[in-house]
Amino acid sequence: MTIRRAAEIATRLRQDWRGLALGLAAGLAGLALNRLPLTVGWGVEFHLGALLPFLLLPRSLPGAVLAGLVAPLHLLVVWHHPMAWAIAALEIPLVATLRRRLASDLISADAIYWGAFGLPAAALAYHFLSGFQAVPAMLAALQQGLGSFFAVSLACLTAMLIQLGRNRPSALPPIRLRTAIGAIVSVVALSTGILILSVDARLYWRTLVDERVSGLLRVRERAGTTLLRLHDDALRITQSLIAAAADGTPTPEIAAEARRLLSRVVLTDAAGNVAWRWPETDVPDGTGIGKVAVPVERGTMRGTAVAELDRHAVAERLDQPARGETAVVLRDAAGTVLSDPGGVAGRIGDLDARCLTVGVDGEAGAELPDLRPMVAPLLSWTSPLFCSTEAVPAFPGLQVTATTAVTSIVERHHRAVLDTMLLVTAICGLGVMTAGFLSAATVRRIDLIREALSAGTGFRFAPRTESGIAEIRLLEADIGRLSQALEREAAEAAQMRRRMETIAAHTPIVVYILDLAGRDPAPPFVTRSIEPILGHPPEGALRPDWWTANLHPEDAPRVLSGLEHIADSGSFTDEFRLRGPDGTYRWVYHDLRLIDGPDGSPLEAVGVMIDITQRKHSETRLIETANLVALGEMSAAVAHELTQPLHVIGLAAENLLDQVATTAVVSERAVIKLRDMVEQAHRAADIVHRMRQLGRKEAEAPTPIRVGEALETALRPLYADLQAFGIALSLDGEGLSSRILGQPGLLEQVVINLVVNGRDAIYQRHADGKGLPEGEDRIEVLVTRRSAERRLSIRIRDTGTGLDPTVLRRAFEPFFTTKEIGKGLGLGLAICHGTVRDLGGSIEARNWQHGAEFEILLPLLDEGMSRAS
Numbered sequence: 001m002t003i004r005r006a007a008e009i010a011t012r013l014r015q016d017w018r019g020l021a022l023g024l025a026a027g028l029a030g031l032a033l034n035r036l037p038l039t040v041g042w043g044v045e046f047h048l049g050a051l052l053p054f055l056l057l058p059r060s061l062p063g064a065v066l067a068g069l070v071a072p073l074h075l076l077v078v079w080h081h082p083m084a085w086a087i088a089a090l091e092i093p094l095v096a097t098l099r100r101r102l103a104s105d106l107i108s109a110d111a112i113y114w115g116a117f118g119l120p121a122a123a124l125a126y127h128f129l130s131g132f133q134a135v136p137a138m139l140a141a142l143q144q145g146l147g148s149f150f151a152v153s154l155a156c157l158t159a160m161l162i163q164l165g166r167n168r169p170s171a172l173p174p175i176r177l178r179t180a181i182g183a184i185v186s187v188v189a190l191s192t193g194i195l196i197l198s199v200d201a202r203l204y205w206r207t208l209v210d211e212r213v214s215g216l217l218r219v220r221e222r223a224g225t226t227l228l229r230l231h232d233d234a235l236r237i238t239q240s241l242i243a244a245a246a247d248g249t250p251t252p253e254i255a256a257e258a259r260r261l262l263s264r265v266v267l268t269d270a271a272g273n274v275a276w277r278w279p280e281t282d283v284p285d286g287t288g289i290g291k292v293a294v295p296v297e298r299g300t301m302r303g304t305a306v307a308e309l310d311r312h313a314v315a316e317r318l319d320q321p322a323r324g325e326t327a328v329v330l331r332d333a334a335g336t337v338l339s340d341p342g343g344v345a346g347r348i349g350d351l352d353a354r355c356l357t358v359g360v361d362g363e364a365g366a367e368l369p370d371l372r373p374m375v376a377p378l379l380s381w382t383s384p385l386f387c388s389t390e391a392v393p394a395f396p397g398l399q400v401t402a403t404t405a406v407t408s409i410v411e412r413h414h415r416a417v418l419d420t421m422l423l424v425t426a427i428c429g430l431g432v433m434t435a436g437f438l439s440a441a442t443v444r445r446i447d448l449i450r451e452a453l454s455a456g457t458g459f460r461f462a463p464r465t466e467s468g469i470a471e472i473r474l475l476e477a478d479i480g481r482l483s484q485a486l487e488r489e490a491a492e493a494a495q496m497r498r499r500m501e502t503i504a505a506h507t508p509i510v511v512y513i514l515d516l517a518g519r520d521p522a523p524p525f526v527t528r529s530i531e532p533i534l535g536h537p538p539e540g541a542l543r544p545d546w547w548t549a550n551l552h553p554e555d556a557p558r559v560l561s562g563l564e565h566i567a568d569s570g571s572f573t574d575e576f577r578l579r580g581p582d583g584t585y586r587w588v589y590h591d592l593r594l595i596d597g598p599d600g601s602p603l604e605a606v607g608v609m610i611d612i613t614q615r616k617h618s619e620t621r622l623i624e625t626a627n628l629v630a631l632g633e634m635s636a637a638v639a640h641e642l643t644q645p646l647h648v649i650g651l652a653a654e655n656l657l658d659q660v661a662t663t664a665v666v667s668e669r670a671v672i673k674l675r676d677m678v679e680q681a682h683r684a685a686d687i688v689h690r691m692r693q694l695g696r697k698e699a700e701a702p703t704p705i706r707v708g709e710a711l712e713t714a715l716r717p718l719y720a721d722l723q724a725f726g727i728a729l730s731l732d733g734e735g736l737s738s739r740i741l742g743q744p745g746l747l748e749q750v751v752i753n754l755v756v757n758g759r760d761a762i763y764q765r766h767a768d769g770k771g772l773p774e775g776e777d778r779i780e781v782l783v784t785r786r787s788a789e790r791r792l793s794i795r796i797r798d799t800g801t802g803l804d805p806t807v808l809r810r811a812f813e814p815f816f817t818t819k820e821i822g823k824g825l826g827l828g829l830a831i832c833h834g835t836v837r838d839l840g841g842s843i844e845a846r847n848w849q850h851g852a853e854f855e856i857l858l859p860l861l862d863e864g865m866s867r868a869s
Contacts, residue, residue, distance in 0.1 A: 019060025026052040026063070027070025034074045050148060053092055054155035057106075061096055068092035083125035084144060087118055091148060107182035110152045111432060114145045135414045142421050149428075150190045156183035177446070178439040185435040186428060193424030201417050208409040212386060213358050216326060220388045220402035223328040226317045227290075230261070230309060231394035234292040238265050238307040241278055242296055250278075263288030263310040267296060269303040289314055289330065289338040290395040315341040318400075326404040333397045344403050348385070355387035355403065449479060504529050510609040512541070514592065516567060516602050533611050534588070535580035552577035552585055563592070567602040570594045575612065583806075587616040642684075650681035680717070683745060704861055705744050707783060707792065708736030714748035715781065718755060726777055727762055729755070733783030738792050739861040742839040747858075750832045750843075754796040754854050755779055757828060761800020761852060772799055772850075790860050791841075797853035803845060811845045 030049025053067035072088035075081045091113060099109040122141035127134065160175045160183070175183075237258050242265075244250035250258070258265070258278065264287075267276040288308025296303050318328045319341035327342030329351065337345045348354050389401040504511055504527035512526040526541045540546065551559055555576035562572040572592040577585040592607040657674045711731055722729045740747075758779045765771050782795045803811065812833040829845075836843045841858035 019056075019063035020066055021063075023053075023056060023060065023063025023066035024070065026056050027067035030067060030071030031073050034071060050088075050151035051155050051158065054106075054152050055159060057092060057096065057155075058159070061093075064096075065093050081125075081129075083129075084122065087122050087125075087144065088148065091118065095152075105176050105179035105182060106152060106156055107179055107186060107432060108436060110149055111429070114149060118148070119145050135411065135418055139414055139418055139421065142418075142425060146190060146194075146421070146425065146428075149186065150194075153183045153186035153190065156180070157187055177443055178436060181435045181439040182432050185431045189428040189431040190424070193427055197417070197420050197424055200420055201413070204416050205413050208413055209386075212404055212406075212409055213388075216358060216386055216388050216402050216404045219326045219328060219404075220390055220400065223318055223400045223402060224390060224392065227314075227330075227392045227398075227400060228394050230290075230314065230317055231292055233261055234290075234307050234309055235294060237261055238292060238294045238305055241265055242267065242276075242294065242298075242305050245276055245278070259310075261310060261313050263308045265305055265307045267303055267305045269301055275301065275303055287311060290392075290398060311339060315339045325408055326402060329401045329403060330392075331399055331401060333399070338398065342403075344385070351385075351387070351401070351403070355385050355401075356406070358386055358388045501528070508533060508611065510534065510588075512607050512609070514563070514566070514605040514607060516604055530609075534578060534586060534609075535582065550579045552579065559590075566592060566594055566605055586611055586613045588612060650678060650685065653677045653681055676717070679713070683748070702741045702743060704739050705742055705747060707738050707740060707747075707794070710744045710747050711736070711751055711781060711783070711794075713744075714751045715755065718752070722759060722779065725759070725763075726774060727759060728775075728778040729781075730778065731781045731783075733781075735783040735785040735792050735794075738783070738785055740792060740839070740858045741861050742858075746835045746839060750835050750856065751781065751794070751796065753828050753832050755781070758796065758798030758800055758852070761798055761802075763800075765799075765801045765851075768801070770801075785860070786857075792858045792860050794856040794858070795853055796856075797848055797851060799850040800852060802847045803852045808845055808847075812843070 030052040033049035033052075049071045053064050053071055056067055057064040068091060069089045072085050075088060076085040091110070094117065095106065095109045095113050098104065098112055099106060102109065102112075104112070119141050122144050123137050126137035126140040129137070129140075156175060156179055160180050237254070240254045241250050241258055244254055245267075262278075265278040266274060269275050287310070289311055290309045292307045292309070294305040294307065296305050314330065318330060318339055327340075327344045329337055329342075329345055330339035331337050331351075335352065337351075340346060345351050385403045385405060387401055387403050389399050392398045392400055507529065510527055510530045510533055512523045512530075515524050523542055523546070526538050528538050530541055531537050536546075536550070543549075547560065547563065548556065559574060559576050562569075562574060566572050571594065573590065575587060575589050578588055579585050589610040589612045590607065592605050594602055594605050596602060653674060657671070657678060660671060660674065708731075715729060715731060719729055762771075762777050762779075771777070777799050779796070779798045782793075782797075784793045784795075785791075786793055812829050833843055836856055836858070839858055841856060843857075844855050846853050846855070
């Protein structure tokens with residue numbers, strides 16, 4: 001699964017190479033913009049490059065992820081914060097996943113990301129980075145989270161403004177209402193909160209700084225006063241020591257006071273020679289600081305007494321003005337520390353490098369450098385100091401510096417800023433939640449309106465509660481009135497539709513509508529009367545291919561051309577055949593009229609179809625009747641004209657037969673041929689006689705007929721003709737000796753007609769290239785008795801083409817033929833059918849294994865009648 005998933009991801013990345021290229025460009029541009037942070041307020045910095053990945057997110061997720069990896073690289077390269085970069089890089093893929101899984105908007109998904117993962121991870125990382133200081137870590141995490149959330153909100157707002165400013169539809173997906181409201185509320189709340197935070201933080205910082213600087217100046221002033229007093233005390237004690245030395249040894253009180261304050265006193269004459277010192281033992285250099293010179297005149301000696309102050313005494317006196325975190329440092333002109341009661345210089349090393357100098361007038365100068373817990377290293381200002389330095393007039397070359405630590409006020413300020421930032425975060429979160437609830441309620445109302453409108457013309461809009469927004473309430477009222485009006489109109493339209501459907505269902509007319517808007521005209525509506533009239537269900541008639549699938553092949557080109565040019569002609573009227581589900585064709589009268597749309601262009605056409613199959617059959621029967629009447633008249637005329645020649649031929653053949661019968665020279669074959677001529681002449685005369693009777697509806701009296709003899713007589717002239725074409729003709733069956741009642745010529749005429757049709761079918765099969773091998777073509781005449789039914793079966797079957805199912809249904813119809821024009825009138829089988837019916841029997845057509853088969857069923861002659869005859 002892992003390999004398959006990796007392959008799917010790789011395939012998706014290859015398909016979205018444009019998005020990846022765009023993401024790389026957006027990431028590099030974002031990295032360049034992120035090097036120029038814009039300070040939104042105290043504690044929050046906004047990076048312009050953070051906008052670009054989120055703007056790319058709706059277009060391409062892989063591209064946005066790549067841009068999100070590249071744009072915040074300044075956190076890793078410049079500030080060396082890998083955890084901050086990781087949190088920023090993971091924001092886009094995790095936010096996209098949350099938005100997809102929770103079906104949420106971008107603002108809510110980003111808020112969930114920072115609340116569940118981003119802020120805890122950032123706080124933990126900054127906690128380690130700041131030396132386990134909770135307040136700076138929380139400030140750094142909130143700063144990054146609020147800045148990123150501000151960027152997301154601005155990205156949503158920017159995308160919305162871009163889409164609002166476009167005249168054409170944008171490829172970007174539309175901004176959801178909840179996202180839009182959340183983005184607006186977030187931007188407004190964060191901007192307002194950050195502005196308040198900035199003003200409050202700066203004022204509070206200035207208050208803390210002013211308070212600490214004022215205390216620092218007071219300490220410095222007290223330190224200067226202390227040094228002045230030390231100078232006066234050193235001067236007084238030195239004078240006392242010199243005066244006591246002139247009288248002898250100093251008193252114990254004066255010596256004790258001198259030991260507490262002075263390191264040593266040296267009296268030198270005008271030549272620089274030491275005349276007296278105190279104490280008498282040598283004191284190492286560097287144990288005293290500051291010098292107090294006292295002029296001395298004793299007798300004739302004039303000199304100068306120089307007293308040095310004891311370091312411990314100076315440190316003890318200087319430590320008294322310092323309070324709390326304030327300390328005093330005494331240094332010489334070179335910056336060498338002479339006295340450091342608080343040990344500040346010993347802890348921080350270079351005092352000047354770590355001091356923020358405060359002017360003599362109390363102004364702190366420029367604002368304190370970056371002490372805030374930003375993305376910059378948090379430990380760069382761990383122990384900064386405020387310093388105020390002043391020269392000591394009493395001790396030339398010395399300067400006193402009062403220092404106070406800034407860490408404490410930074411911590412106080414951090415706590416205050418953290419409280420305000422948490423308040424801003426809470427207000428922003430509350431605003432986003434409120435906006436979410438309001439937008440969700442508004443979206444629900446809009447969804448209700450959309451659901452009602454999507455229900456169609458018969459929708460009913462009646463909300464159970466009223467909206468709290470005035471515009472939506474007015475919109476709902478208008479839609480409610482519209483729904484009531486449409487409901488009434490829909491009811492009236494439904495009633496009218498039911499009436500029209502009832503009328504259409506009981507009218508033998510099919511009405512349909514043809515839509516001309518598309519490329520292929522399709523009927524969107526057809527009345528249900530099409531099923532009882534044409535046999536097609538209404539659903540099937542709505543298919544675009546219904547016409548081409550059911551039109552008769554002979555009518556299809558003409559009808560489709562008329563439908564295609566309906567827009568030009570305006571109407572189309574025709575009569576054609578449509579196939580029903582059972583395969584039969586029905587004649588329809590069709591009339592199609594064009595209806596123009598509002599703009600005058602062809603919109604649709606209304607068509608009417610009427611079943612005229614019975615009318616067509618009636619017309620056909622009338623034509624057939626007229627043909628039969630004409631044929632009867634013609635047959636009577638032909639019969640009249642043929643009767644005399646046939647009579648002459650028959651008499652001549654009989655006379656010739658009588659003459660050759662007495663002549664021994666003539667062969668028996670010639671005699672047989674003459675007898676055939678006589679029989680055929682008589683037979684032709686009988687046929688002509690029957691044709692004359694057909695017109696007069698007169699018939700001869702039936703006589704018993706021996707079936708075998710009648711069939712042999714009918715088939716004898718056909719043997720030679722069929723053998724010449726390789727067709728075997730056979731007569732067989734146990735019913736050849738049976739008798740029937742009828743006219744022999746009628747039965748012979750039917751059999752000959754069926755055998756000739758079988759011959760033509762075999763010819764056609766060979767013409768189609770499907771003939772049987774040589775010697776297998778045959779026509780069989782089989783005669784069997786059906787004693788139980790008292791019927792005689794005569795089956796004539798061939799090895800020809802067989803009969804198509806459509807031909808089988810119409811085989812015995814007059815003037816129906818499958819032969820080419822001029823090769824048949826379509827009367828042969830119809831006459832056979834009528835002749836067999838006159839004989840009291842029936843005829844059926846079917847297919848057998850090798851071709852067609854016709855079966856004639858005739859009633860058997862009763863044995864009693866047969867013997868009587």
